[in-house]
Amino acid sequence: MSPVDEVLAGIPAHRRELFAARVERWLPDLLAGLTPLYADPTAVADRLLLAAARAYAARDDELHDLDLRRSLAPDWFQRPDVIGYAAYAERFAGSDLAAVTERTAYLQHLGVKYLHLMPLLTPGPPPNDGGYAVADYGSIRPDLGTMADLAALTRDLRGRGMSLCLDLVLNHVAREHTWAREARAGDPVKRAYFRVYPDRTEPDAWEATLPEVFPDLAPGNFTWDDDLAGWVWTTFNSYQWDVDWANPDVFCEYADVVLDLANHGVEILRLDAIAFTWKRPGTNCQNQPEVHALTQALRTVARIACPALLFKAEAIVGPKDLVAYLGTGEHWGKVSDLAYHNGLMVQVWSMLASRDAVLASHALQQLAVPPSTTAWITYVRCHDDIGWAIDDGEAAAVGISGFEHRRFLSDWYSGDFWQSWARGLVFGENEATGDRRISGTAASLAGLGAWDPQAVARVLLAHAVVFGFGGIPVLWSGDELGALNDPHWADEPGHAGDNRWAHRPRLTWGATTAPGPPLPVPDSPAIVEGIAALTRARTTLPQLHASVAARVLDPRDPAVLLVAREHPLGTVLGAYNVAPEPRHVPLDVLRQLGLDPAAVVDHLTGAPPRVAEDAVQLAPYQACWLR
Structure with a gap:
């Protein structure tokens, strides 16, 4: 046997x-x-x-x-009724996983079917990269509960038709992880889990082609460790040791981690830092072909033991590299099931600042169509800062400078540009390159904090774009309430040096005697109502199934983004006016898509659009889903 x-x-x-x-x-x-x-x-x-x-x-x-x-329903996550929500457990619910379980009725009320809770697994001591320096993959942060609490939460979510997504950091572990501790204690087997060098000869050879992820905060890619008596590979921070996936023992260890989390009811794993996992001499050690091979193999192990589990690639990479994380060529549809559409998020904010959809249309047209069995994760905001991933070549193709446009966006969203309504914060400024990333909630970036009268319309337009693009649209906790930047973000221990905590607000839960679940207190009831309307509209539109590719059209009005979703039941045209004044969509655009201008309705309102001068007329910041 x-x-x-x-x-x-x-x-x-x-x-x-x-x-x-x-x-x-x-x-x-x-x-x-x-x-x-x-x-x-x-x-x-x-x-x-x-x-x-x-x-x-x-x-x-x-x-x-x-x-x-x-x-039996492998497209379950692709369906238009799947709406996502992402949050820090303690900031969403006020305390631990048990408190999250008590708040899941609110998420069900929102229409959420996918819940991503930010790092829950036990990290090393601070600094720990916000929990992404994991010290134990088999336990929950003590302040958040236990693995039994995790299983109880996933059981409750399943009963409500919801799935839990957790982070799985694949590229590195904390210096305090058992593998690293045993390596430091002299165990040669565990030492081989890492890339350790006795002197600078090999590290210097690697460094010749390696970029620095955090050149100011953590320069270089190797750290001397006295206990190891060697230089250990540390791409991100000195306390995060890169594991060596070329060692099959490492692969087998992570397979056990994946299977254990799946057996606790986790249904989606966000593969953090996946792009960095394979090291190849003479390259930047990102996006190497072996990354897709190892992800395919790891996913296949899950398909055998626990096929309900999905993989989501945290691959914030260039457009040309992104689709490979969903599978191309021999790996078509065999790598991750989900991937972040970071480019869409960047282009949404770019359009709102520039009042122009030309660059966004061109950039989004360059992205290859993903496998029909996969889905994008689309979003307006996430837990991280916004890095202005504007490609120089794509910018040049529409007659602008990529460098100057990135500088403009940083100026605009930090509120430094003349007449800017945005109230963001500069994060991680690099004086050598001019790179400035931006923190801030969706409402603050859209001008609600500046009391701009069109701020609510901008927030709802941004969400209409990501809800109408296909895939799984994910709400960042607080954005559905119109939450502003937390003015006290620096007061909590360990947060003063990281202004991203400004857009990670703690929700305030109101007491209620009305039927239904307790609800958090909104900053903007209009945003709450608008996003609820988007959710209702989306769930009844089969054209938004993720297997249907989004086709971005050339804009006829430079301020109107046009996205067609062509389906056997008929085409839907998403039209998004990113300008603060009225714009239009010529009726011949509808006719070319097989839409009858005399019969077309706006799915968001259920009413015919306003037609004049042989065009659909759009109000400032209006979104239409024309069918």
């Missing part, structure tokens, strides 16, 4: 038969992913199948049922 058969011997026959069928289906993809990585891929595959069998045998009946339902 094989080791896998021994592990599965105690489970029902139909479960053993299903596991064998999954292995037959997925083993070729597993070996295809492992072959570019390791000298003996079959031996590694055998180890991974044994790990998968152990996790499968231990999996809860309720989760086996979820696997079955997800397998």
Whole structure:
């Protein structure tokens, strides 16, 4: 009897038969992913199948049922009724995971089906990169609860038709992680989990082609450690040690982590820093081909043991590199199921500041169509700052300077530009390159903090763009309430040096005697109502299924972004006026898409649009979904 058969011997026959069928289906993809990585891929595959069998045998009946339902409806996450929400647990609910469980009725009220809670796993001591320096993948931050609390939360979410997304940091661990501690204590096996060099010869050779992620805060990519008596690879910070994925032991360790989190009911894993995981001499060690092979292999292990689990790539990379994280070529549709559409977020804010959709239209047209089995994560804001990822070539193609436009956006959103309504904060200024990133809530960046009368319209327009683009639109906690920058962001211990905490507000929950769940106190009821209307409209529009590609049209009016979603049930045209004055869409645009100007309605209002002078007339900052 094989080791896998021994592990599965105690489970029902139909479960053993299903596991064998999954292995037959997925083993070729597993070996295809492992072959570019390791000298003996079959031996590694055998180890991974044994790990998968152990996790499968231990999996809860309720989760086996979820696997079955997800397998029968593999597009469950692509459907237009899937709306996302992202938050820090303690800032959303006021304390721990148990408190989050008490607030899930509010999320259900919002229409949320995807909940991303920011880092929950136990980090090293401060500084710990906001929790992304993980010291223990098998436990929850003590102030947030236990793994049992995590399982209780996921069980509650499943009962409400919601899925939990957690961060899984793949590129590095905290210096305090067990692997690193044992390496520092002299264990040669664990030392081989990291890239350690006795002198600067090899690090200097690597550094010749490596960029610095944080040149001011953490210069260089290697850190001397006295306990190791060597230089250890540390891409991000001295306390975050890069693991060596070329070592199959590392792969197998992470497979166990993935399977354990899935068995606690986690349904989506955000693969943090995925672009950095493979190191190749003479390159920048980002976006290497092996990254996609190892992700395919890791995903395949999950497909065998727990197919309800999805992978989401945290790949904030250039447009030409992005689609590969959803699968291209031999990896088509076999890598991650989800990926962030960072470019859409950047272009939304670029359009609002410049009052022009020409650059955004051109830039979005350059992005390749992703596999039809995957989905973008679209968003107006997230937990991070905004880096102005404006490509110089794309800017030049529409007659502007990429450098000057990035500088303009930083000036505008920091409030330094003449007549700017934005109230953002400069984050991470680099005097050598002129790069300035921006922090701030959506409402503050859109002018609500400056009492600009058009601020609410800008917030709702931005959300209409991401809700209408397809994929999973994700609300950042507080943005659905119109929350402004937290004026006390620097008062909490450890936050004074990081103004991103300004757009990570703590929600204030109001007491209510009305039917329904307790609701947080809004800063702008108009924004609350507007986003609720967007959610209702989106859920009834099959053209927004993520398998339908968004086609960005050339703008006819330079201030109107046009996005067509062509579907067997008919085309929907998203028209977004990014200007503070009226604009238009010529009726011939509708006719070319097969839309009858005499019969077309705006799905957002249910009424016909205003037509005059042979064009659909758009009010300032108006969005229309024409069908």
